[in-house]
Amino acid sequence: xxxxxxxxxxxxxxxxxxxxxxxxxxxxxxxxxxxxxxxxxxxxxxxxxxxxxxxxxxxxxxxxxxxxxxxxxxxxxxxxxxxxxxxxxxxxxxxxxxxxxxxxxxxxxxxxxxxxx
Amino acid sequence: xxxxxxxxxxxxxxxxxxxxxxxxxxxxxxxxxxxxxxxxxxxxxxxxxxxxxxxxxxxxxxxxxxxxxxxxxxxxxxxxxxxxxxxxxxxxxxxxxxxxxxxxxxxxxxxxxxxxxxxxxx
Numbered sequence: 001x002x003x004x005x006x007x008x009x010x011x012x013x014x015x016x017x018x019x020x021x022x023x024x025x026x027x028x029x030x031x032x033x034x035x036x037x038x039x040x041x042x043x044x045x046x047x048x049x050x051x052x053x054x055x056x057x058x059x060x061x062x063x064x065x066x067x068x069x070x071x072x073x074x075x076x077x078x079x080x081x082x083x084x085x086x087x088x089x090x091x092x093x094x095x096x097x098x099x100x101x102x103x104x105x106x107x108x109x110x111x112x113x114x115x116x117x
Numbered sequence: 118x119x120x121x122x123x124x125x126x127x128x129x130x131x132x133x134x135x136x137x138x139x140x141x142x143x144x145x146x147x148x149x150x151x152x153x154x155x156x157x158x159x160x161x162x163x164x165x166x167x168x169x170x171x172x173x174x175x176x177x178x179x180x181x182x183x184x185x186x187x188x189x190x191x192x193x194x195x196x197x198x199x200x201x202x203x204x205x206x207x208x209x210x211x212x213x214x215x216x217x218x219x220x221x222x223x224x225x226x227x228x229x230x231x232x233x234x235x236x237x238x239x
Contacts, residue, residue: 043121043230044161
C-alpha cells in the first residue's frame with residue numbers, strides 16, 4: 001500500500017528566507033507525486049507534479065521540487081518566501097494513470113508554512 | 118485550468134437532518150469524481166470514488182448508508198450526509214477528473230478540486 005509522510009507539521013520562516021518542506025513516500029511500484037497548497041477554508045490548488053522525466057520539477061509561485069527515487073522523497077522548496085505563501089501544503093501520491101486518468105490521491109498529513117515579517 | 122464548484126460552501130443543520138452537497142465540473146465532463154473529508158488541521162481522507170452511472174466505491178470504514186453518493190450526470194456528483202450528527206461536522210472536498218484525450222500530449226485525466234463545503238451539525 002502507498003503512504004505519504006510529511007515530516008514537519010509546522011514550518012515557521014521569515015519573509016524572503018528559503019524554505020524546504022519535506023515529503024517521503026512508500027510504495028512498491030512507481031508512483032506519481034504532487035504538491036498542493038490549501039488556503040484557509042478553500043480547496044486545493046496544484047503547485048506542481050512529477051510524472052516522469054527530469055527529477056527537478058518547477059511549479060507555480062516560484063516553487064520547485066526534486067524527486068529522489070533512492071531516498072523515496074519529493075521535497076518542496078522555494079528560495080525566497082513571501083507572506084502570501086502562508087498556507088497548508090500537502091504532498092500526495094497516486095499509482096498513476098488507469099484507463100480513465102489519474103487514480104485516487106493519497107495525501108500526507110500536511111505542513112503548515114507560516115511566513116513571518 | 119478547469120473549474121470544479123461545490124455548493125453550498127457552508128451549511129449548518131440540526132442533528133438528525135440530512136444534508137446534500139453538490140460537486141459540479143463547470144467546463145468539462147467528469148466520469149469520475151472523488152469525495153474527501155478533512156477534519157480541522159488534518160489531512161484529506163478519501164471517502165469514496167464516484168463513477169457516473171454506477172455505484173460509488175467506498176473506502177474502508179466509510180458508511181455507505183450514511184454518506185450517499187450519486188453521480189447521475191457527467192457534470193454533477195452529490196454527497197448526502199443522512200441523519201447527520203455533530204461528529205459528521207467536517208470540511209468536505211470533491212475532486213473531478215477531466216477526461217483523457219487518448220492522444221499523445223493531450224489531456225491525461227488531471228484532477229481538479231472544488232472549494233470545499235464546511236458542514237456544522239448542531
